[in-house]
Amino acid sequence: QSALTQPASVSGSPGQSITISCTGTSSDVGGYNYVSWYQQHPGKAPKLMIYDVTKRPSGLSNRFSASKSGNTASLTISGLQAEDEADYYCSSYTSSSTFVFGTGTKVTVL
C-alpha cells in the first residue's frame, strides 16, 4: 500500500485561505467516504480535524473544511491564523480493510 500523495509544503499569509490536496486511488480515497485529516504540531500527537471526508468533530473551528472529487481529497483552511502552522496528514480506509496516511504537508503562516 503506497502512501497518499500530498504537497510537501503550503504557505499563506494570515487571513488568507489555503488548500491541501491528498491524492490516492480508487482502492482508497476514491472508493470510500472515509477520508480523515489530522493536524500535528511539533512534539505533539496528531489531532483529528476532519472525518468522513467533510465532517468536523464537535468544537472544531469552522475555518477548516474539506471535500473530495474522484481520487483526490482536499482540506481548506480559511482565515489562516498563526496557530494553524503545523503538519497536516490525510488518511483513508482502503479496500484491504487497512488504512493509509498521506505523505504529510507542512503549513507555514508567513
Added chain:
Amino acid sequence: QVQLVQSGGEVTKPGASVKVSCKASGYIFSDYPIHWVRQAPGQGLEWMGWINAGNGNTKYSQNIPGTVTITRDTSASTVYLEMSGLRHEDTAIYYCARKSGSFSSDFWGQGTLVTVSS
C-alpha cells in the same frame, strides 16, 4: 474523559524485542478498536495495524513485517504492540489511537519513543 496512556520510552539493541502498552480509560474498552501508528524521526505517519478490542481480531499493514503483534487484555483495558527482531530503522515514536464510530482516530496516546541503537 477518554484517555489513552502509553508506557514510557524504550532503548534497545538491534535484534531485541520490545512491548509497548496503551491503557484506555473513560469509555467502554471493548466497544472501540485501537490503531497503532508510528512516526520515524522527521518523517510522516505510518499506519501499522489495528485490533478489535472486543474480540481480539487484528489486521496489519502489508508494509509491516511479520515481527509485529498487537494484543489486548480486556481486564486491564490495555492494548499492546510487541515488536521483535528490531532494526535501527524501527526507531520511531509509536502512537496508539482509538478508532471512532467512523473510520477515523478521535483520541490518541501521548506516544512512546522506541530507540534501537547498538
